[in-house]
Amino acid sequence: MRSSAQSFYSRLIHLAEILYLDDILTLVPKTCSRLVLIPHTFLHLFPLHALPFSQNGRTVCLLDCFPNGVSYAPSCQLLLQAQQRKRPDFTHLFAIQNPTNDLAYTDLEVQAIKNCFNPVNILKHKTATLTAINEANLNAIHCAHFSCHGYFNLDNPRKSALILANASLTTTPINPDTERYLNVRDGETHDLNQCLTLDAILSLNLEQCRLVTLSACETGLIDFKNISDEYIGIPSGFLIAGSPSVVSSLWRVNDLSTALLMIKFYQNLKSGLTVAIALNQAQLWLRDATTEQLQQWAKQLPNPDHRMQLRAFLSQKPSNSKPFESPYHWAAFCAIGQ
Numbered sequence: 001m002r003s004s005a006q007s008f009y010s011r012l013i014h015l016a017e018i019l020y021l022d023d024i025l026t027l028v029p030k031t032c033s034r035l036v037l038i039p040h041t042f043l044h045l046f047p048l049h050a051l052p053f054s055q056n057g058r059t060v061c062l063l064d065c066f067p068n069g070v071s072y073a074p075s076c077q078l079l080l081q082a083q084q085r086k087r088p089d090f091t092h093l094f095a096i097q098n099p100t101n102d103l104a105y106t107d108l109e110v111q112a113i114k115n116c117f118n119p120v121n122i123l124k125h126k127t128a129t130l131t132a133i134n135e136a137n138l139n140a141i142h143c144a145h146f147s148c149h150g151y152f153n154l155d156n157p158r159k160s161a162l163i164l165a166n167a168s169l170t171t172t173p174i175n176p177d178t179e180r181y182l183n184v185r186d187g188e189t190h191d192l193n194q195c196l197t198l199d200a201i202l203s204l205n206l207e208q209c210r211l212v213t214l215s216a217c218e219t220g221l222i223d224f225k226n227i228s229d230e231y232i233g234i235p236s237g238f239l240i241a242g243s244p245s246v247v248s249s250l251w252r253v254n255d256l257s258t259a260l261l262m263i264k265f266y267q268n269l270k271s272g273l274t275v276a277i278a279l280n281q282a283q284l285w286l287r288d289a290t291t292e293q294l295q296q297w298a299k300q301l302p303n304p305d306h307r308m309q310l311r312a313f314l315s316q317k318p319s320n321s322k323p324f325e326s327p328y329h330w331a332a333f334c335a336i337g338q
């Protein structure tokens with residue numbers, strides 16, 4: 001794991017060199033405290049906010065240099081639309097919790113997050129079906145949180161999906177229709193008619209929603225083969241559906257580090273921070289937190305079983321180590337939109 005983490009970090013250093021990041025930053029006014037990135041084609045696939053560079057003799061990343069946040073947008077047009085949506089209310093939570101019931105720390109995540117909201121509507125495990133989502137009053141919610149599996153379909157981006165309960169098939173169809181079935185890996189096929197696909201997302205009405213959080217794998221990937229100015233991906237689908245802000249991931253994320261990041265992210269939101277600042281500060285916190293600091297933080301989790309679950313993991317780490325320091329653990333998630 002250590003060698004792979006070092007390789008990941010070295011690749012980020014190399015990407016920063018390719019992009020001449022040091023030279024570009026000399027052109028940014030010192031008074032600039034917020035950065036909005038609108039990457040081009042392939043660059044949407046990289047965690048640009050985590051790119052390292054040298055500043056005053058030490059290595060930092062973009063997140064360290066912009067206290068008012070580093071965020072992304074699919075295009076200037078969608079960014080402008082998102083900025084015009086004023087959503088002051090942030091009390092009503094709608095959440096999808098571990099529909100496939102195979103994510104070890106997802107229950108911890110959602111149960112901790114729900115304490116930041118009232119009222120809450122949580123579809124848990126087998127109740128998290130597409131039918132239940134369609135029956136929910138989504139045009140009245142302020143925050144939609146999806147804690148589940150997500151997959152990006154490179155061959156057919158419109159069929160990228162959030163995987164829900166009842167979607168997994170016990171028997172793979174012979175010559176399955178790619179418009180309906182998603183072959184995630186060998187021996188695992190999902191019926192897209194039971195999933196929340198990009199096509200379905202575009203038909204949602206999120207007129208009151210302030211934030212959609214996609215706490216799932218690969219939800220921020222895009223159709224990099226498309227040459228239009230606006231990319232095709234799940235985040236842009238939720239922006240078009242009405243949410244001004246979306247948080248999504250660029251790769252297959254770790255279940256535990258994602259849970260910790262999300263809990264801290266919502267705690268920051270509850271304190272009044274914007275989406276970009278709340279996410280960025282949660283990422284820096286997870287990057288820099290020692291095992292001892294995480295053990296102290298875990299004491300405030302509401303569920304004693306969850307506290308024990310986290311302490312059991314941390315007990316295996318040296319107290320002064322930083323178990324989630326690698327960008328793999330904290331850099332996957334991006335704030336997109338307002």
